[in-house]
Amino acid sequence: MAGFLKRIQTGVVCAAFALQLGTIGSAQAADKGQVTNLPLPRFVSMKAAEGNVRRGPSLTHRIDWVFKRRDMPLQITAEHGHWRRVEDRDGLGGWVHYSLLSGTRTVIVEQDMMALHSRPDPEAPTAAVLENGVIARLGECVPEWCWLTAGGYRGWAPKSRLWGVTPDEIHE
Structure with a gap:
């Protein structure tokens, strides 16, 4: 009888573990589009x-x-x-x-008169100044800066002043 209970207990533990793995898999699947399998959002x-x-x-x-x-x-x-x-x-x-x-990929500038810098540094020379609402093409992104192209101008902008890129996104 003790052996029988031990097997039932082992079976219940295995079933619970398998159920937990299935839940983790479905949570991860929810982060991808059902049609394209690309990340959401x-x-x-x-x-x-x-x-x-x-x-x-x-x-x-x-x-x-x-x-x-x-x-x-x-x-x-x-x-x-x-x-x-x-x-x-x-x-x-x-x-x-x-x-x-x-x-x-494009972004919208969310600060009026935002400077585009020649390097990802607030002290770097200003290449251009963009108005609030300008749409720019997104290039490379490092932890706090993104390379933008807008109206023939190019430069680095602080990521925190852009909509269309996540704060933790690194884009090459």
Whole structure:
């Protein structure tokens, strides 16, 4: 009888361990898109000059508004078939067809008169000054700085003054 109870106890422990591993695996899977298997959330940009933002992931859903800025950075928060749920820097969003989006990384400047520096150093010479709301192409990012291209100008900007890149993101 003691041997039988020992086997049951071992079986219960093994089942609990397997259940825990399955829970960990599904939690990790939740961080990736079901369609693309790419990380969620992630940043993309508008490929089109205009894009309908719908209430749900299909053409039958109502259009809530229209994004009207090419290269605007957006954050994908969910995927469903050919549709991506996106948010802009103000937290507004909805469902957009994937063909309107690009993997090209852009950011929005969130400080008025932000200096682009020649090196990732606040004391470095200023290459240009960007206004609040300017969209720039994202290049390399180091722990606190990102290389940007905007309006023919290039330089380093403090990551904390940009929307479209995470604080811990390193981009080469």
